[in-house]
Amino acid sequence: QVQLRLSGPGLVEPSQTLSLTCAISGDSVSSDSAAWIWIRQSPSRGLEWLGRTYYRSRWYYDYAVSVESRLTINPDTSKNQFSLQLRSVTPEDTSLYFCGRVSHNSIPYWGQGILVTVSS
């Protein structure tokens, strides 16, 4: 059974970098049948896909246009996890953040969610 454990700060100051980590158990971040994603949810934006990474002989990365200049997703094979780094955050980045694993073109596995507030 795949489990995802999300960790990171709940409060980030404006203009700083938000860093979150999603630890994987029951699967490998290097799996050639998985994709690993980040999604956030807010009352104003609803459920918003941020980006994904996956391994098919090499690593691939896709980012939402709205954040691609500020976002990096990194897999860490040594720790079997993947991370999100969102730079230059503003209060508009305040959201509930989720990590997830894609299977059958849907997301059956989700991290528990972490509420991140951007405020000084």
Add this chain to the structure above:
Amino acid sequence: DIVMTQSPDSLSVSLGERATINCKSSQSVFHRSDNRNYLTWYQQKPGQPPKVLIYRASARESGVPDRFSGSGSGTDFTLTISDLQAEDVAVYYCQQYYHVPLTFGQGTKVEIK
């Protein structure tokens, strides 16, 4: 981006009755290469991540009660909850994975009348 539009935004249904939620995509999410619609339905309860109910438009996820069913193809899809139970109170979302970025509908809130 593919825009997903759900209707209605909310509905109240009596216990034991049927709830019907519609989802329309701005372009087809039918994949000819594998003859599948890349459309998923989720249920989300407060404080929890979304849970897959239906994937590929009509395939029920393991463990999901058979009162949940999905139908439709191309751009128009429906989630039906027959015999509504108290535990079905939640927000329901459709989502497409035909094209990146993956996009969700705005959600439909189901309540008990």
